[in-house]
Amino acid sequence: xxxQTLTMFKFILVKLAQLVPTFIGVTIVAFAFIRxxxxxxxxxxxGERGISAERYAQLQAQFxxxxxxxxxxxxxxxxxxxxxxxxxxxxxSPVVGEFFSRFPATMELSLxxxxxxxxxxxxxxxxxxxRRGKTLDHTVVGISLTGYSMPIFWWGLLLIMFxxxxxGWTPVSGRISxxxxxxxxxxxxxxxxxxxxxxxxxLSALHHLILPAIVLGTIPLAVIAxxxxxxxxxxxxxxxxxxxxxxxxxxxxxxxxxxxRNALISVVTVIGLQVGAAGRGDPDRDDLLVAGHxxxxxxxxxxxxxxxxxxxxxxxxxxRDDRQSxxxxxxxxx
Amino acid sequence: MAAMSIPAAPGTFRYxxxxxxxxxxxxxxxxxxxxxxxxxxxxxxxxPWVAPHDPALQDRSAxxxxxxxxxxxxxxxxxxxxxxxxxxLSRLIYGARYSLSISAMVVLIxxxxxxxxxxxxxxxxxxVETVITRVMDVVLAFPSLLLALGLVAILSPGLTSAMIxxxxxxxxxxxxxxxxxxxxxKSREYVTASRLAGAGHMRLMFNTLLPNCMAxxxxxxxxxxxxxxxDIAALGFLGMGVQPPTPEWGAMLANAxxxxxxxxxxxxxxxxxxxxxxxxxxxxxxxxxxxLDPKMKRS
Numbered sequence: 024x025x026x027q028t029l030t031m032f033k034f035i036l037v038k039l040a041q042l043v044p045t046f047i048g049v050t051i052v053a054f055a056f057i058r059x060x061x062x063x064x065x066x067x068x069x070g071e072r073g074i075s076a077e078r079y080a081q082l083q084a085q086f087x088x089x090x091x092x093x094x095x096x097x098x099x100x101x102x103x104x105x106x107x108x109x110x111x112x113x114x115x116s117p118v119v120g121e122f123f124s125r126f127p128a129t130m131e132l133s134l135x136x137x138x139x140x141x142x143x144x145x146x147x148x149x150x151x152x153x154r155r156g157k158t159l160d161h162t163v164v165g166i167s168l169t170g171y172s173m174p175i176f177w178w179g180l181l182l183i184m185f186x187x188x189x190x191g192w193t194p195v196s197g198r199i200s201x202x203x204x205x206x207x208x209x210x211x212x213x214x215x216x217x218x219x220x221x222x223x224x225x226l227s228a229l230h231h232l233i234l235p236a237i238v239l240g241t242i243p244l245a246v247i248a249x250x251x252x253x254x255x256x257x258x259x260x261x262x263x264x265x266x267x268x269x270x271x272x273x274x275x276x277x278x279x280x281x282x283x284r285n286a287l288i289s290v291v292t293v294i295g296l297q298v299g300a301a302g303r304g305d306p307d308r309d310d311l312l313v314a315g316h317x318x319x320x321x322x323x324x325x326x327x328x329x330x331x332x333x334x335x336x337x338x339x340x341x342x343r344d345d346r347q348s349x350x351x352x353x354x355x356x357x
Numbered sequence: 358m359a360a361m362s363i364p365a366a367p368g369t370f371r372y373x374x375x376x377x378x379x380x381x382x383x384x385x386x387x388x389x390x391x392x393x394x395x396x397x398x399x400x401x402x403x404x405p406w407v408a409p410h411d412p413a414l415q416d417r418s419a420x421x422x423x424x425x426x427x428x429x430x431x432x433x434x435x436x437x438x439x440x441x442x443x444x445x446l447s448r449l450i451y452g453a454r455y456s457l458s459i460s461a462m463v464v465l466i467x468x469x470x471x472x473x474x475x476x477x478x479x480x481x482x483x484x485v486e487t488v489i490t491r492v493m494d495v496v497l498a499f500p501s502l503l504l505a506l507g508l509v510a511i512l513s514p515g516l517t518s519a520m521i522x523x524x525x526x527x528x529x530x531x532x533x534x535x536x537x538x539x540x541x542x543k544s545r546e547y548v549t550a551s552r553l554a555g556a557g558h559m560r561l562m563f564n565t566l567l568p569n570c571m572a573x574x575x576x577x578x579x580x581x582x583x584x585x586x587x588d589i590a591a592l593g594f595l596g597m598g599v600q601p602p603t604p605e606w607g608a609m610l611a612n613a614x615x616x617x618x619x620x621x622x623x624x625x626x627x628x629x630x631x632x633x634x635x636x637x638x639x640x641x642x643x644x645x646x647x648x649l650d651p652k653m654k655r656s
Contacts (some may be wrong), residue, residue, distance in 0.1 A: 041491075048495030052504075059511045168643075172635040174587055176594050177610055177628030184617050184624065 050103060054096050064088070127210025128198065135232050136239035137297055144244040145290070148251025149283060155256065163248060170245030179238040186234060193234045200227040243297045250293045254286040261285075380648035387644020393637040401453035408447035409435070412604045416442035421620045437622040439613060445623065448604035449630050455605045456634070459520050460585035464578050466524035471531020472574065476562045478532065479539025490536070493529035501526040502591060509597045519598040523588045527581050534577050538570035572649040579642035583635045590631050606631050 065082045066074065074082075083089040087098060102109060108118035144167075151163035187195045198212045199205065203224040205215045213232070216225040258264060259282055267281045268274070381387055400407050416438065423430045424437040436446040474493075478486040496504070505522040512518030542548060543566065551565045592598030593607025601608050606627045613623035 044491045045494045045498060048491065049498050052495060052499065056507045056511070060507075061511065061513065168639060169632070169636055172583065172587075172632060172639050174590055174607075174628055174631045174635070176591060177624070177631065180610070180614065180617055180624055181628065184621055188618060 050100055051096070054099050057099070058092065058095070124210070128212075131211045131213065132232065132235055132239065135236035137243060137294070139236050139240035140243035140247055140297065141294060143240075144247030145251050148248040148290075149255055149278070151248070151252045152255030152259065152286075153278060160252075163252065167245040167248040167252075170241045171249070173241055173245075175238055175241060178241060179235070182234055182238060194231050198228060198231050199224060200231075203227060243294075246293060246297065247290065251286065251290050254289045255282060258282045258286045377648050381644050384644040384647060386640040387647075390637040390640030390642075390644065393633070394641060397453055397634060397637075398457060400450055401457050404450050404454055408444075408450040409433075410444035410447040412443065412448045412451040413602060414443060416444075418442070421616065421623070423620070424622050436626050437620070439609075439623050440616055440620070443604075445609075445626055448609060449606070449626060452604040452606045452609060452627070452630075453634075455516075455599055455603065456586050456589060456631075459516065459589050459599075460582050462520050463524045463527060463585040463589075464581045466520070467527040467581065468531055468574065468578055470524070471528050472535050472567065474528075475532040475535025476539055476567065479536040479543065480558070480562050480566065482540075486536070489532065493532050496525065497529045502588070505588060505592060506595065506597055509592060514597045514600060516599050516603075519589060519592045523585055523592070526588070527584065530577055530581065531574065534573050535570060538573060539566050542566055542569050575649060576642060576646045579638060579645055583638040583642070586631065586635055586638070 065079060065086070065088070068082070069079075080089070087095055090098075099109070106119060108122070110116060111118055111121060147163050147167075151160045154160050183195060186192045194200070199216070203216070203221065205212065205219055205221070205224055208215050208218055212228040213225060216228050264277060264281055267277045272281075419434060419438050420442045421440055422434050422438040422442075425432055425435050430437065434444050434446070436444075436449070438444055439448070474489050478489040505519075505526050508522035508525065509515075509518045512521065548561065548565055551561060556565060589598055589605070590607030590610070593605045593609075594611045596608075596611060599605035599608055601612060609627040610624060610631075613620070613627065617624045
């Protein structure tokens, strides 16, 4: 092992070790969420009928609410490491199951949103850099700044109003037309329909994905276009690009091979961050992807076109005071 | 203008201000942003005189009246009315007060807290730094909106808890930025000189280091301001922020949602004003960054 790999190895180890306190901290916060939300979960379960004192005590013991908080936390942590997030206090089914049944929908939508953002954002950034200072450049910069500033919960409503309402082009909600019943295999509607070999159903699933993907892709699109433009401009000023031009290479080759490849380094980093956001909900300013998902997806009743994503589950739970689940979904954020 | 013609000596405050203004005003977008934001602030401040109606006044004879450019619209309600006959324009004007003041408070709280913690971490290093950065990592590990939602749920929904929750979510950015800047500046000679001259910890931190770390913090403050406006509106939209009937932009959107099929104006205008305000602040932020922080300059 060379000294360089050894240093690298050490670096990775240190980084991993630093994760441990963060992880513990996150579990403490998640546990605090579960316990601190106002209202007594057992009284809530009992509903308006009320509950006898014995039954109350029995239920407290059953859920472990009567034990000291540190013990409760320890149990929570133990369960967590075994992949057990407890049972939902509302539906009584395991939280992990609920979470994983919704996760593919979140992933699918996030991936489509990201694909949309990359397919439009990357070329837009490249073109803007090539035409620096021209109308096209100003347009791209303006649009990406607007996208960056977009309140996406409103953007979703607006697009639904226009494309689903006025024009009637896209469906208002759901993941697929009710005409189709597809046996879930992977949970990804587009893959499942293809596995079933049903082209009509596949197109229907795509049709249902378009609008939410555009809404959620808007901010990543803006971020990617901005980053591509600025790193392209940086590379265009390099000596080797000038040399390439001086050699008499076609400007297409100079742009695509000499400039774009080098400019992509930082762009890929940014795209990577957005992917992370898709599965993790990075709280970065740029990464409203998942947060937006939650916003668009869970309270817009008409806008409930977005599938039953995990994000929805999280916010939904806060509303329904299902603390066990909310804590679990929050942990997924880590 | 006579005062401007005397060139200020380099190094003085006036010189710095002048060169800052030259860089800042070089960007047309930044100027437009500044003017727009100044206007919004002015309108918010003068709301009782500017707004044509009382924002809470319900005109039962004018429910969901469309904006003035529609055949059924009237000059009485320029941007139309909502489902209970309240003037949308007046509500937007009063709403600016909430969005701007809450966001300003959020930035103030998280900036002060962040600067303090960041200074401690960057100045003392060692275990102080470890504890502070780890705790901030935990905050960062949660999706910001979910964390804010949870905090608001614990603190009970409302204006103050929304403010605290969003300030907490924004805190790590200020801490990280201050810490990095302090670490960078700490080894500079003027700091050593100041220490040799006998400056104590407090003086070194707040008088020597802090002023030299402010540039990126001011830029971050603008960004935070726009994020805070978005987050406040998002919380209001989710029903966890400012509570109705307060004319807060996000809450207005949420109320109007059920009428979006029939009354587009009730949904469109609150969102549009959120978008415009955030956009203009971001434009201004870009200009500020170019003027204050050559390192972060966008090409």
